[in-house]
Every structure is written in structure tokens, then in C-alpha cells.
Amino acid sequence: MPVLRVALDLPLHRLFDYVAADASTADVGYRVRVPFGRGERVGVIVEVAVASEWPPEQLKAAGEILRDLPALPADFFGLCEFASTYYQAPLGEVVMQALPAGLKRVAPVLRRQGRAVRPPPPAAAPELTAAQAAVLATIAVQDGFATHLLHGVTGSGKTEVYLRLVERTLAAGRQALLLVPEINLTPQLESRVRARFPEAGVVSLHSELAEAARERNWLAAFAGEASIVLGTRLAIFAPLPRLGLIIVDEEHDTSFKQQDGMRYSARDVAVFRARQHGIPVVLGSATPALESWANAQGGRYRLACLRERANPAAVLPAVNLLDTRKTVLREGVSEPLLAAIRERLARGEQSLVFLNRRGYAPVLACPACGWVSRCQRCAANLVLHLAERRLRCHHCGFENRVPQACPTCGNQDIHPFGRGTQRVEVWLQEQFPEARILRVDRDSVKSRKQWEAMLERIHGGEADILVGTQMLAKGHDFPKLTLVGVLGADAALFAADWRAPERLFAQLMQVAGRAGRAELKGEVLIQTEYPDHPLYAALAAHDYPGFAAALLKEREQAGFPPYAFQAMLRAEAPEMADAIAFLTTACALPVVQEHPNVVLYDPVPMKLSRLASLERGQLLAESPSRPALQAFLPRWREAIEGIKAPSKLRWHLEVDPLEF
Incomplete structure (x- = not known):
């Protein structure tokens, strides 16, 4: 009897076999209902085989093969198999996550016709440069x-x-x-x-x-x-x-x-x-x-x-550095930046104050006893959102009311420390009471409709000063925006993450690019205590190739990607000791010694060591050869699956990790 090999949306590195009397190889790619546990699931037929490695008496009969849609094509499975192999993910998870939720439901879904979208007026193609x-x-x-x-x-x-x-x-x-x-x-x-x-x-x-x-x-x-x-x-x-x-x-x-x-x-x-x-x-x-x-x-x-802007009247903005060692900051804003904003207001132009930290302040603290608003579930602080009177964790979503007094000592004089977009917005409104100030971050824009309405207001000239995060840094074209002021960029210069300078340069280049995109000239003012830093020099010269060459040279000397290839094994558990013990066992598996071209480093806690009440550790695997690493990972993963771990411990492998 034909055997269906079915992909199911489960974190298991195997397919599931079912028998089906009327199946043929032509059924590969169709969805099928199958019994699983005490219920039923919808899977995708990946293969129709003549036999199974499992005894026939252990195989259940498949349910209905769903032929209401065409079968998924061979190239789709080829793509999923590549992703499964390279990223060490279950094939079933890859195949099923590519399908819309409605196609994975056991109960039939009534598919309605969508409303016809009225096409916008045809737009003529501009002349090419x-x-x-x-x-x-x-x-x-x-x-x-x-x-x-x-x-x-x-x-x-x-x-x-x-x-x-x-x-x-x-x-x-x-x-x-x-x-x-x-x-x-x-x-x-x-x-x-x-x-x-x-x-x-x-x-x-x-x-x-x-x-x-x-x-x-x-x-x-x-x-x-x-x-x-x-x-x-x-x-x-x-x-x-x-x-x-x-x-x-x-x-x-x-x-x-x-x-x-x-x-x-x-x-x-x-x-x-x-x-x-x-x-x-x-x-x-x-x-x-x-x-x-x-x-x-x-x-x-x-x-x-x-290398040049498409609009011949638009030139790249001038990038100037404001040395904050030589000026007094009020709420994180220097007087030269305030003067530049006043000048734009007088000319009827728009300004953007960029601060990639939402909320009112990063932390609420008590100066008397040292209490700070820490998240109960994460190794992070609760961010003060003053407008909503809430303390909120930007990692796990936990939130609480703002206390009337210090929970530790009862001191009523607790203060916000640091600043986010809400605090800058409030302060700028005090400095420019006549200005229309618009804050754009994930707290003020939570849906597509809100975002479209916000963009319409900006394009319609209903905002004089924008206060925003990286949401405003990419792909937007605001003709009247001529000034970008950047606050708090220095923190990323000395971050522990070796990718931080690359990300900071990209972020600042993108946000700087919002200024002067039409006939009006643009200017970018970056507040910094390190005006002589090479990153800022490259930014002022709009010299990405020079910056990239210098950074690549550093990475080659250090043996970092793209001159090395990495995978990260991560484990999370209620106790850090369990996570580190699991990683230590994985590091000592016999298969590791069989691959001398792969180096495993010591297990360590993650940078955000606690998230959503779970302690997190990580173990880095690295090789100068991508094929060597790819040959090692499936064997290592198979050996890791055999480790007897605490029931509440979870682990995963990430290939080409970006976060450390």
C-alpha cells in the first residue's frame, strides 16, 4: 500500500508516514488531513513511497487528500529543502510556515472574494538619469x-x-x-x-x-x-x-x-x-x-x-558634527540644534529630531536608595511611558503602573533618567509652543491605517517638527524636510556587539538621507562627544566604500564574518545553570572532535541573559570554511537531540547569527 510522507508544522526533524490506498506520485504537493495524537492536522505530501521504515501496524491511515488547489510545485520543495538543510530547521516547519494560516486549518475555510481595488491613476515613468x-x-x-x-x-x-x-x-x-x-x-x-x-x-x-x-x-x-x-x-x-x-x-x-x-x-x-x-x-x-x-x-x-541623487536640484545633505563636550545640553538637545530648528520654522520647512529610543525615559529610579524599574521577567529595565502612566518592557511586553513612591523605601521623589522620544517631544513643545510636533514611533503608530494617516499629515505639511525613531529612517521622501538632528548616537560606537559600527553607520546614512531630497538644501547635525571618530568622518564625506573597506580590513584581521562562518547554539531554561550545563555537554560531544576545522567557544550567558522569565545561554561554533561548518552542523544537531535535558529547557541552532 502506498505510503505518504507528510510534512507537519512540528519542531521535529522528520517527516511522518501514513498509508493511503488511492495515493500516487501525482499527489506530491497536495495538502492532506491526517490523524495526529487525539486530533487531526493538515500537512503537505512531500513524497509517496512504496514502503516505510516503520512497521506497517504502526502506520495510521491518512484522511482526505485536499485537491481543491493545485499541488505545490517541485521548485517550492527544492527551496524548502535548501532552507531546511542550510538553517538546520525541520522540513515540515519550513513547508508549513510558507502557507497561509487558512490553508493549514482542518475545518474547510469559506473563501470570500476580495473587494476589487480601484487602481490609482496611471503614472508616467520619469526620465532616467x-x-x-x-x-x-x-x-x-x-x-x-x-x-x-x-x-x-x-x-x-x-x-x-x-x-x-x-x-x-x-x-x-x-x-x-x-x-x-x-x-x-x-x-x-x-x-x-x-x-x-x-x-x-x-x-x-x-x-x-x-x-x-x-x-x-x-x-x-x-x-x-x-x-x-x-x-x-x-x-x-x-x-x-x-x-x-x-x-x-x-x-x-x-x-x-x-x-x-x-x-x-x-x-x-x-x-x-x-x-x-x-x-x-x-x-x-x-x-x-x-x-x-x-x-x-x-x-x-x-x-x-x-553616486548622485536623481533630482538634479537635490544634493546630498551637508553633515556637520556638534561637539557636545563644548556645549551645554538641555534635555539632550544642544543650542546649535535648537537654533537650526528655529531657522527651519521661520522658513516654513520641516525638521526631524532622530532618537532611536522610544518611551519617555529608559528607566525610573529612586535617588535615595538606588531602586530602578527593572523588569520582573527580563534582565532589562522597564521603560517609562509617561503619557500612558505605564512602565513597559520592550523585550517581553510586561508592563506595570507607575508607582506613586519608591517600592523599596517609600521615597516619593523618584525620577526618570535618560530620555526617549516622548520626553524629547514634550520638551520641544515647551520650547516651540507654536510648532506642530509629531512623534513617530511604535507607540504612536501601531497599525497600517495609523501609519498611512501619519504619512499623509507629514506630506500635507501638517507637521513642523518630527520626533522619531528608525521608523522614519528608511525609504521615505519628505520634500519639505531639510534638517535632521541626531541625538544619542555615541552609545553604539563602543557597544560589545562587533556589528554595532556597521549598523550605526547604516542607520545614520539612512536617516541623513531624509534631508534635502527636493530643491531645498538639506543639513544633518549629529551631536557627539567623539567628533574625530573615523565613522563620523566617513559619514560626513558620504563615503560608504571607504568606511566598508576599513571595517572589512578589521574583520579580516580579527577573523570575523565574512572571513569566518558561524552558527550559534542557544539554550533557555528557568535556571541559568541548566542552560550552561546543557551547552557544556553539547560542546563536549564526541562528534566535535571529528571536525577539527570547526572551533567551539565556551558557553556564556547571552547579552540579554533573562527574557520572559527564562535564563538564556549561548555557544558559538565557527569555521573558516562554510562547507566544513555545514558538514558539521547536521551531525552535531543529531547528537544534541540525544542529550537528556531538563523538561523545561529549550534549545535551537541559528546559522549566520546576527545577535550575540
């Missing part, structure tokens, strides 16, 4: 696989290059997949794409979509009805029968790395998928990831550059 035309001449959508790294300064017209490539792809009868890092970037890009291609099917795929909408869009992409798919990282697994082009915008962004479940990089999976289909993939950024830049310098990627 000479640089854009030169870049397009180097990227052919029908010449097979190639990875193109598009390095373009902010405002250089990378999006127009993307749209021209999409146009060529559609003309060839193919589909285009465009990935963006943040959900908030999707609405404005979606409206621009719809306006340019009103007759093409355009759908978006991201986590903020309602379940029914996501399923409709996924099915439209799967059926080939949608010629353009916009999405965040999960969209990289959407099955597209006519895929002809993949674009990854802001490819350096860490949001492309999944941080739970299967921990994959959508950017890297995109490169594999392009190779799998024999199509081009374009990675675009003003500040490419150092791994991508090294690949371009080494010839693995094809480098294309846009």
Missing part, C-alpha cells in the same frame, strides 16, 4: 542567474531602477518579487507600483494583512494571476510559477533575518532562489551589508552604483 540608464544597461532580466548589488546613495532613484526592471520582466511574461524589510514601507511602494502598472496584478504579502487577505494574495501569486508580489521576508517562499526577477530593497536591513522559528535570512534565500530559477536578483541599498559588499569586491556579485 544617465547613471540610472547606465545601471539598467548592465542588468538584463533574460540573461540567466546573476546577483547584482545596486549601491545607490539616498535619493539616487533606486526605486525607479526597480520599476524599469519590473517593466521588462512583465513584458517577457514573467512575475516579479519585490522584498522590503518593513511592513511600513509596503503601502507607499504598493501605491507607486500600482500607479505604474495599473493593468498588472499587484498583491502584497506581510504579517499585518488579515488572514483572509493574505490567503487571497498568496493564492493569486500561486496561480500566476498576480504578476507583481510585494512583501516582507516570508514572501520569499511564496510559490510563483512564472518567476523572472527578485529584488531585495534595503538588503542590509536586519529585518530580513527571522529571529524565531526557522531563523533564516530572506536576502540569502533570495539569492539561492534566483540561482534555482536561473534569473537575476538585485540587492539594493545605500549602505550594503558588509557580506554583500565583500562579495561584490570579490567578483561574486556584480556591482552597480548610483
Whole structure:
């Protein structure tokens, strides 16, 4: 009797066998109902075999094979198998997480027709600059696989290059997949794409979509009805029968790395998928990831550059450093920055005060006894949100009311220390009572509708001063914004994370790029105690290539990626001793000695050692050879699965980790 090998959404590194009398190899890729435990689940048939390694009497009979949709194609399984193998994740988890929730339900789902979206008025394509035309001449959508790294300064017209490539792809009868890092970037890009291609099917795929909408869009992409798919990282697994082009915008962004479940990089999976289909993939950024830049310098990627802004009247903003050692700060803001804001207000222009810390203050503390507002569940402080009168943990979500007095000594004179966007907003409103101040962070913008309304207010000139976090740093074009003031950037210069300088440079380049994108000249003022730091010198010169070269040289000397390849074993348990003991046992497994090209470091607590009441430890595995590390990991994982651990301990492997 035929045996169905079924992928289920379970954290187990194996498929499940069921018998089905009427099954054939043509059923591979269909969903199927199967008994599991005391209930029933929906899985996907990965293989139809003639026999099972399990005794026949132990095999249960499969339920109905669901043929209401076409079978998932072979290339979809090839992509999932790559991700499963490379990222050491269960194949069932990879396959099932790519499906919309409605397709994984046991009970049939009534699928409604979505409301027709009225296309916006068609938008004419702007005239290309000479640089854009030169870049397009180097990227052919029908010449097979190639990875193109598009390095373009902010405002250089990378999006127009993307749209021209999409146009060529559609003309060839193919589909285009465009990935963006943040959900908030999707609405404005979606409206621009719809306006340019009103007759093409355009759908978006991201986590903020309602379940029914996501399923409709996924099915439209799967059926080939949608010629353009916009999405965040999960969209990289959407099955597209006519895929002809993949674009990854802001490819350096860490949001492309999944941080739970299967921990994959959508950017890297995109490169594999392009190779799998024999199509081009374009990675675009003003500040490419150092791994991508090294690949371009080494010839693995094809480098294309846009060095000037697309608008001939717009020039890159002047970047000036304000030495805070020589000036008095009031609520973290210097007098020169205040004067610059006054000047913009007088001219009817907009200013952005950038502080990548939301809330009113990072901590509430008692000066009498030293009490601080610590999270009960994490190794972190509770952030003061004064508007809501709440103390909130930005890691686990725990929150509490602001106490009237110190919980330890009863002192009523407790103070907020440090500052976040709420505190800066309140203080700026006191300094400029006539100004319209708008705070933009995850506390003030919690949904797509709120975000669209906020953008409409900014574009409509209803805000004079913006106070925001990194939500405002990427991809936005505000013609009247001419000043960007940066607060609190120095903290990342000396962080323990060796990736911190790269991230800080990218963040500051992105936020600086919001200024002066139209005819009005832009200026960026960065408050710092280290005005002579090489990072700020490169930023002032808009010299990403020079900064990247220096940082890559440091990493090569230190043996850090991209000159080494890493995987991280992490364990979490109610007690740190259990997590470290588990990691120590994993480090001493016999299989480790069989792979001399892989080095395992000592187990240590994670930087955020306690999260949601669990203690967390980690163990780094490193090798100068990617193949050597990949050969080691499956054998090591299999040996780790045999370790007898406490029942409440959980562990996972992460390949190419970004967080330490």
C-alpha cells in the first residue's frame, strides 16, 4: 500500500508516514488531513513511497487528500529543502510556515472574494538619469542567474531602477518579487507600483494583512494571476510559477533575518532562489551589508552604483558634527540644534529630531536608595511611558503602573533618567509652543491605517517638527524636510556587539538621507562627544566604500564574518545553570572532535541573559570554511537531540547569527 510522507508544522526533524490506498506520485504537493495524537492536522505530501521504515501496524491511515488547489510545485520543495538543510530547521516547519494560516486549518475555510481595488491613476515613468540608464544597461532580466548589488546613495532613484526592471520582466511574461524589510514601507511602494502598472496584478504579502487577505494574495501569486508580489521576508517562499526577477530593497536591513522559528535570512534565500530559477536578483541599498559588499569586491556579485541623487536640484545633505563636550545640553538637545530648528520654522520647512529610543525615559529610579524599574521577567529595565502612566518592557511586553513612591523605601521623589522620544517631544513643545510636533514611533503608530494617516499629515505639511525613531529612517521622501538632528548616537560606537559600527553607520546614512531630497538644501547635525571618530568622518564625506573597506580590513584581521562562518547554539531554561550545563555537554560531544576545522567557544550567558522569565545561554561554533561548518552542523544537531535535558529547557541552532 502506498505510503505518504507528510510534512507537519512540528519542531521535529522528520517527516511522518501514513498509508493511503488511492495515493500516487501525482499527489506530491497536495495538502492532506491526517490523524495526529487525539486530533487531526493538515500537512503537505512531500513524497509517496512504496514502503516505510516503520512497521506497517504502526502506520495510521491518512484522511482526505485536499485537491481543491493545485499541488505545490517541485521548485517550492527544492527551496524548502535548501532552507531546511542550510538553517538546520525541520522540513515540515519550513513547508508549513510558507502557507497561509487558512490553508493549514482542518475545518474547510469559506473563501470570500476580495473587494476589487480601484487602481490609482496611471503614472508616467520619469526620465532616467544617465547613471540610472547606465545601471539598467548592465542588468538584463533574460540573461540567466546573476546577483547584482545596486549601491545607490539616498535619493539616487533606486526605486525607479526597480520599476524599469519590473517593466521588462512583465513584458517577457514573467512575475516579479519585490522584498522590503518593513511592513511600513509596503503601502507607499504598493501605491507607486500600482500607479505604474495599473493593468498588472499587484498583491502584497506581510504579517499585518488579515488572514483572509493574505490567503487571497498568496493564492493569486500561486496561480500566476498576480504578476507583481510585494512583501516582507516570508514572501520569499511564496510559490510563483512564472518567476523572472527578485529584488531585495534595503538588503542590509536586519529585518530580513527571522529571529524565531526557522531563523533564516530572506536576502540569502533570495539569492539561492534566483540561482534555482536561473534569473537575476538585485540587492539594493545605500549602505550594503558588509557580506554583500565583500562579495561584490570579490567578483561574486556584480556591482552597480548610483553616486548622485536623481533630482538634479537635490544634493546630498551637508553633515556637520556638534561637539557636545563644548556645549551645554538641555534635555539632550544642544543650542546649535535648537537654533537650526528655529531657522527651519521661520522658513516654513520641516525638521526631524532622530532618537532611536522610544518611551519617555529608559528607566525610573529612586535617588535615595538606588531602586530602578527593572523588569520582573527580563534582565532589562522597564521603560517609562509617561503619557500612558505605564512602565513597559520592550523585550517581553510586561508592563506595570507607575508607582506613586519608591517600592523599596517609600521615597516619593523618584525620577526618570535618560530620555526617549516622548520626553524629547514634550520638551520641544515647551520650547516651540507654536510648532506642530509629531512623534513617530511604535507607540504612536501601531497599525497600517495609523501609519498611512501619519504619512499623509507629514506630506500635507501638517507637521513642523518630527520626533522619531528608525521608523522614519528608511525609504521615505519628505520634500519639505531639510534638517535632521541626531541625538544619542555615541552609545553604539563602543557597544560589545562587533556589528554595532556597521549598523550605526547604516542607520545614520539612512536617516541623513531624509534631508534635502527636493530643491531645498538639506543639513544633518549629529551631536557627539567623539567628533574625530573615523565613522563620523566617513559619514560626513558620504563615503560608504571607504568606511566598508576599513571595517572589512578589521574583520579580516580579527577573523570575523565574512572571513569566518558561524552558527550559534542557544539554550533557555528557568535556571541559568541548566542552560550552561546543557551547552557544556553539547560542546563536549564526541562528534566535535571529528571536525577539527570547526572551533567551539565556551558557553556564556547571552547579552540579554533573562527574557520572559527564562535564563538564556549561548555557544558559538565557527569555521573558516562554510562547507566544513555545514558538514558539521547536521551531525552535531543529531547528537544534541540525544542529550537528556531538563523538561523545561529549550534549545535551537541559528546559522549566520546576527545577535550575540
